[in-house]
Amino acid sequence: MSQQNFGTIGVLMGGYSSEREISLRSGQAVAEALSQEGHRVKLLDITTDDASKIIRQIQETPLDVAFIALHGRLGEDGVIQGILENLDIPYIGSGIKASQMAFNKILTQKAIKAAGLPLAEHYLITNGKNVDFKTVWGCLKSTPVVVKPACEGSSIGVHIVRHPSEWEGALKNALSYGPQVIIEQFIRGREFAAGIFDREALPLVEICTQANFFTFWAKYQKGLTQYICPPEIPENLTKRIQDISLRAYEVLGCEGFARLDIRVDEEMNPFILEVNTIPGFTETSLFPKAARAAGYTFVGVCEKLLSLAYGKKIRR
Numbered sequence: 001m002s003q004q005n006f007g008t009i010g011v012l013m014g015g016y017s018s019e020r021e022i023s024l025r026s027g028q029a030v031a032e033a034l035s036q037e038g039h040r041v042k043l044l045d046i047t048t049d050d051a052s053k054i055i056r057q058i059q060e061t062p063l064d065v066a067f068i069a070l071h072g073r074l075g076e077d078g079v080i081q082g083i084l085e086n087l088d089i090p091y092i093g094s095g096i097k098a099s100q101m102a103f104n105k106i107l108t109q110k111a112i113k114a115a116g117l118p119l120a121e122h123y124l125i126t127n128g129k130n131v132d133f134k135t136v137w138g139c140l141k142s143t144p145v146v147v148k149p150a151c152e153g154s155s156i157g158v159h160i161v162r163h164p165s166e167w168e169g170a171l172k173n174a175l176s177y178g179p180q181v182i183i184e185q186f187i188r189g190r191e192f193a194a195g196i197f198d199r200e201a202l203p204l205v206e207i208c209t210q211a212n213f214f215t216f217w218a219k220y221q222k223g224l225t226q227y228i229c230p231p232e233i234p235e236n237l238t239k240r241i242q243d244i245s246l247r248a249y250e251v252l253g254c255e256g257f258a259r260l261d262i263r264v265d266e267e268m269n270p271f272i273l274e275v276n277t278i279p280g281f282t283e284t285s286l287f288p289k290a291a292r293a294a295g296y297t298f299v300g301v302c303e304k305l306l307s308l309a310y311g312k313k314i315r316r
Contacts, residue, residue, distance in 0.1 A: 006039055006306050007064025010089075012080060014045040017072030018156045018177075026281035027069035033299040034067075046070065055083055065309050066091040067302065068278055072152065076278045077103040090312065092305040094277045098253040102275040105150045105182050108252065115251045117244050118271045120146075120184040120263070128179030133167040136183050143186075147171055150180035160186060187263035187271050192231065194245035194260045195279070195290035197301070198308060201242035202290035206231035227286065229293045234268070241270045248272055256308045257301075259287045 011034075013027025014020055024045070031041045042061050046054055058066075066080075066089050074080050078100040084091045094102065101107045106124055113119055123139045125131055136145060147170045148158040157177045159170035174181045195202035209225040230238070245260040252275060259279035264270045279287040281298075291301045 005310075006303075008040045008042055008062065009034060009065055009067055009306065010042050010044050010058070010061060010063035011067045011069055012044050012046060012058075012075070013069040014047060015070040015072065015074040016047070016049045017070075017074060018152060019071035022280060022282060023069055023071045023075065025283075026071065026285070029281050029283065029298075030067055030069055030302055034302055037299050037303075046074065049074070051079070051083060054080075055087065058083070058087060058089070063089055065089065065306055067306065068092055069281060071278055071280065073103075076276070077151070090309040092309045093256045094252075094254045094258070095312075098255065099277050101252045102254065102258070102277045103151060104180070105148070105274055106180055108275055109182070111251050112248050112272055115247065117248055117251070118269065120187055120271050120273075122182055122184035125175075125181040125183070126179065128175060130171065130175075131183075133161075133164045136167075140183070140185050146182075146184050146186050147174045148182050148184075149174050149177035150182055152177050187265050189263055189265040190231075190233075192241060192262045192264065192270075193286040193290065194241055194262055195287045196246055196249045196254070196258050196260070197287075197291060197294070197296070198256065198304065199246065199249075200294070201246050202287075203230040203293040204233075204238055204241060205229040205286045205290050205293075206233075207286075225284075227289055229289050233264075237264070237268055237270070244270060244272060248275060255312060256305055257287065259290075 011027045011031045013023045015023055031043050035041045044061060066084050068075055068080060068091055070080055076099055078096040081096045081099050101111060109119055121140055123136050144160045144162040146160055157174050161167050161170050191207045193205040206228040207225060241262055248260060249258050254277060259276045261273040262270050263273055281288060288298055
């Protein structure tokens with residue numbers, strides 16, 4: 001699709017999730033890149049969780065296509081996708097069902113496990129109830145364990161529990177984000193980001209952080225984390241990670257693009273941690289790094305996603 005055919009591009013950013021500030025940075029980066037190429041861009045900073053107000057805000061700024069730069073709730077849980085479909089506005093990325101599936105890590109794990117793809121051993125809390133450490137130990141039989149909310153991103157609410165004394169505080173904090181919590185075995189080894197772009201597996205990015213793990217600050221504070229793309233790992237391991245990532249992307253029904261977080265243990269076995277359907281577009285974000293290593297420019301990625309959005313609307 002040519003530049004002239006995109007029409008007015010609405011970059012939806014901000015939102016009301018815990019990732020609001022990162023979303024604003026993503027949205028600004030996308031808007032600047034598209035504007036510099038001569039595209040007509042309108043920035044929409046969404047600040048409410050009232051669907052009727054969001055609809056009114058979008059209708060007041062007539063759009064031809066939406067570039068969703070909303071991370072976390074609203075952007076990745078199917079809500080904004082439903083609003084845009086009702087307004088008959090094409091949008092980038094996955095549809096309603098895939099977004100809902102990927103956003104909830106419990107639903108993601110169930111689908112991935114059913115497909116026979118590798119996951120860390122885990123224990124699920126779905127009703128918001130406290131669970132004592134002995135119960136979890138009886139299931140996982142190892143420490144450390146990772147405690148994380150089922151419906152948050154950017155490592156928010158995530159804790160690594162190395163000793164039973166740390167359990168109560170970690171679980172309480174994770175439950176403060178919602179009644180669904182995942183407790184899983186900590187995979188000792190290396191961490192990778194696997195990008196999928198229009199069903200193409202991008203070069204991997206290895207994440208080497210100075211923090212205890214890839215925390216919120218390690219993700220977004222310059223200098224705390226080193227990113228290696230492509231990483232120095234055997235070719236067959238690269239292919240294995242890319243294959244299981246693409247398969248998980250397909251199992252969930254994702255479209256356009258996604259970033260998967262992968263841990264590889266000391267025996268070179270990969271495990272899927274989660275799937276992100278609206279990965280970051282900031283200066284430190286991993287998906288643009290992987291796309292650049294595959295030969296795509298930042299604005300080229302944005303333009304291709306917009307083209308795919310129009311194609312998806314035609315199919316729908």
